[in-house]
Amino acid sequence: MEQFGVLTLGSRLKRLSDHLFMQVQEIYSQCEIPISATFFPILRLLQKTGSLSVMEIADSLNLSHPAVSKQTTKMIKEGLLEKTVDEQDQRRSSLRLSNSGLSAMQRVEPVLQEMKIILERMLDFSSENFMEGLTCLESQILSGSSLADKVLDRLESIEIVPMESQHEQAFYDLNMAWLERYFPEQITEKDRVQLSNPQERIISEGGMVWVAIRKTKSVDSVVGTIAFAPTEGFGADNKRAEVFKLSVAEHAQGKGIAQRLLSAAIDFSAQQGFSVLSLETSSILKSARCLYDKNGFIEKAFPNPSLYERADVYMEKTLTLTKSRDMS
CATH class of the missing domain: 3.40.630.30 (Gcn5-related N-acetyltransferase (GNAT))
Known part of the structure; x- marks a missing residue:
């Protein structure tokens, strides 16, 4: 796709995104961490803030309300989140990490630290041109040893x-x-x-x-x-x-x-x-x-x-x- 330049920018970014999500999920699976890679932004946000409504989560992460609602519904079903209804206004509710969610986030922390080190090393290059930088990033992430293998080499x-x-x-x-x-x-x-x-x-x-x-x-x-x-x-x-x-x-x-x-x-x-x-x-x-x-x-x-x-x-x-x- 590189030969078509900026015309394939969206496809190339999606390819990188899909690959990274797949690699992170493999790491979580190998480490027996019971969360989906796509859940992480919401889990991290609630870990830091305590509790938020779906609308507040969407605004904080610059995501759509329907997308956040769909994700949090899955997370509630998997026991990672708890919903609390406002006693003063039954129409309002907030979400927070359950005990299982808190435990999962504690277990994932060492994984995140090692993943951060690997990704920062992959990004340690200089380029004044975005597309050239993207090509360099793709060579770091899509070829050679996988992100999962590199992180597991540091963890195990x-x-x-x-x-x-x-x-x-x-x-x-x-x-x-x-x-x-x-x-x-x-x-x-x-x-x-x-x-x-x-x-x-x-x-x-x-x-x-x-x-x-x-x-x-x-x-x-x-x-x-x-x-x-x-x-x-x-x-x-x-x-x-x-x-x-x-x-x-x-x-x-x-x-x-x-x-x-x-x-x-x-x-x-x-x-x-x-x-x-x-x-x-x-x-x-x-x-x-x-x-x-x-x-x-x-x-x-x-x-x-x-x-x-x-x-x-x-x-x-x-x-x-x-x-x-x-x-x-």
Whole structure:
């Protein structure tokens, strides 16, 4: 429809609206929240005001009286609203949230907070032209991972597990997206080969890859990765290893996933008898640097030239050996 410009504006906005309502309803269903996505404006308004008449609701939300009357009738039948008749004037009545409605709005609050974060990130673009901005918004909302999946990734429990074959495509996609975002001009053939063949290029050579996943009924949703590999040229009494390919999906950031992935690699290294864990990073990655500093990595001179132009910081952490335990 984009090719027809402003002539399809209404159709494009309706497509976005229908898609968003469908996605929000899926989130509510997954979280077992007993409300319809279309009920939210009225429920939120009554949550804030206490009680209002149908006319007052319509005026506050800039909706038609018949539309509000139809919605509130459904909500009363579903037990979300209660109607109170004015004792002084039997012709007047007001609506308020029932106990079930109050409970549903309390339960939905964490969902709304995570949904707000995701939507604000989707809208974080600049455009002086409305139609160009609309196209950008459509690309954010209608393509790629669904809004529902992104919100559920932030809401539900995340596990750190060793990578399996089913996770390999996500390992490639997450890390390539990170490279394309921060270093689009510095992606090397080594990057592509390593990301395309983690079993051969990392695990078969004595390394490990962990992924952060949300379990689903079908395919695991992978929201983060980290890799570990022994480094060569050191004696048995001074075993060294490196961590790399630490990435977290943009929509899942801010939930402590990077810390959990790094902790898994640090714990594994110590349990396996490694004494030093190293990494390379870039000085432009401020959040990553804070994470490494927090976990006891110390910046040092590069022992050897880096294979990556983008890496201008080398760090090491001295490990305290611990007894081996199951990492899965």
